[in-house]
Amino acid sequence: MSTEHAHHLDNPDASGPPPxxxxxxxxxxxxxxxxxAEAMTILVTLPPGSEGSPxxxxxxxxYGxxxxxxxxxxxxGEPPRVIKAGQGFWEPGGDVIHYQDGNNLADAESAxxxxxxxAPGQPMLVPVSAEELEQRRDRRAPRP
Known part of the structure; x- marks a missing residue:
């Protein structure tokens, strides 16, 4: 959705400011x-310094x-990036490995x-084995 899709509907019965x-x-x-598909929304809270899921x-x-x-x-296929409070992210799922979702802060929680x-009957996330990670290491973006 682009900014031109942002909208406001006039509500003549409203007594306060619009949303x-x-x-x-x-x-x-x-x-x-x-x-x-089953849609599921979860809140993930990462303790300080947590590496997140494997x-x-x-x-x-x-979408998050x-x-x-x-x-x-x-x-x-993408380099690691830091996503801060107020910013969104997405991933396509399927055959794409999600390498990191850890807390970037050593002294505070992130959520x-x-x-x-x-997909029906599938778990929310499936760990990737060490063997598969090795087989696909050429698909991981270079790390500093």
Whole structure:
């Protein structure tokens, strides 16, 4: 969704100020959502210095928003990046490895909300084995 999709509907019965809409993030080409997907929204709170989940993948796309602190986010083929409170992220799911979602802060919690669209009968996330990580290491962006 681009900023031209931001909107306000006049409400003649409103007694207070109108709601504010702010586009947090957009996805230029939304990924395919698995047929009959289960949508699930979770809040993840990472303790100070937490590395987050081990490398994994999701059966469908995921869209998220950092509500507190900052996280290190890394998908296969992309360099790690820091996402701060108030910023959004997404991942396509499927065969893409999600390498990192750890807390970038050593002295404070970080938290994010994520909505995932899981294929029916599939777990929310599937860990990637050390063997597969080695087989696909050429797909990981170079690290400093």
């Amino acid at each position: 504010r809409f702010e586009v947090v993030a957009t996805v230029p080409r939304a990924p395919q959502i698995p047929e009959n 490398p994994h993948r999701h059966s469908g796309p995921a 928003y950092v509500v507190e602190g900052e996280i290190v986010f890394e998908l296969e 994010f909300v994520v909505t995932m669209f899981c």
